[in-house]
Amino acid sequence: MVHRPLRHNNLHYKPGPEDGKTEMTMEEFTKFLFTFDANNDGVISREELREALKNSGNWFAKWKANRRVKYADTNGDGVIDKDEIPKLAEFAERELNIRIVSY
Secondary structure (H helix, E strand, O other), X not given: OOXXXXXXXXXXXXXXXXXXXXXXXXXXXXXXXXXXXXXXXOOEOHHHHHHHHHHOOOOOHHHHHHHHHHHHOOOOOOOEOHHXXXXXXXXXHHHOOEEEOOO
């Protein structure tokens, strides 16, 4: 499987050399994710996450977005806030070919 680079709003992340996973720090992942915060309310809704998933080339983006919000939404408010980003990063590492790194 060939992995394409993640791109959105002038942010561009290249696949890593070993396995093609896109490498980014947690800060970069958060910044990338919040470029999809269409209404600038500081949280990521299911619809906004669906757009992020579609942008990364995922099939079944709506279904995955619903599952991931349910998984990462630890306070049960139906959206992903900054405190819940690490839970969403777990999903990204498992299913979106992203590797969270620290430099």
